Amino acid sequence: MVVAGIIAVWALIAGLVNIAIGIFSRKLGTWPRIGYLVLGVAFLIAAAITFGNLGAAAASLGILLGIIVGISWIIEGVVALTLLGDATSKIWTILYAVLSIIAGIIVLFSPLWGAALLWLLLGVSMVILGVVQLVRAFRFGTK
Helix, strand or coil, X not given: CHHHHHHHHHXXXXXXXXXXXXXXXXXXXXXXXXXXXXXXXXXXXXXHHHHHCHHHHHXXXXXXXXXXXXXXXXXXXXXXXXXXXXXXXXXXXXXXXXXXXXXXXXXXXXXXXXXHHHHHHHHHHHHHHHHHHHHHHHHCCCC
C-alpha cells in the first residue's frame, strides 16, 4: 500500500505540473496546451482513485507486476531457445529456457501470488545480504 501511495503522490504532483504547463506556458500552441491540461486532469483522477482505495490500488499494482514478470520470463526463455545454436552449454541453456517459460506461465496464471512471492524473496534476500554485510563490517580490518 505504501508503493501505491507513493505512486498516487507522484500522479498528484504530475497532474498539477501538467495543468500548470497547460495554463501558464506561452511558447506552446493551442493543441499542446490542451494535451497538457487533459493529461493533468487524467493524472489527478488517477491520484484521486488511488487515494480513494489504496488496498485495491496495491492489489492492482501487484497483479500488473506479476503479469509483467510472467511475460518477461516467457520472453527470456524463448530468447534463450533462439540463441541455442550459439550457446557453449546447450543443456544448461535448454534447462534455463524451459524453467523460465514454465515459471512465466505459472506466474501468469496467478500474478498476485507471483508478485507476493517475489516480494517475499526480495525481503529474504535483503535480510541475508544485510547479515552478510554486518559480518563483513565487523571483520573489516581483522586478518
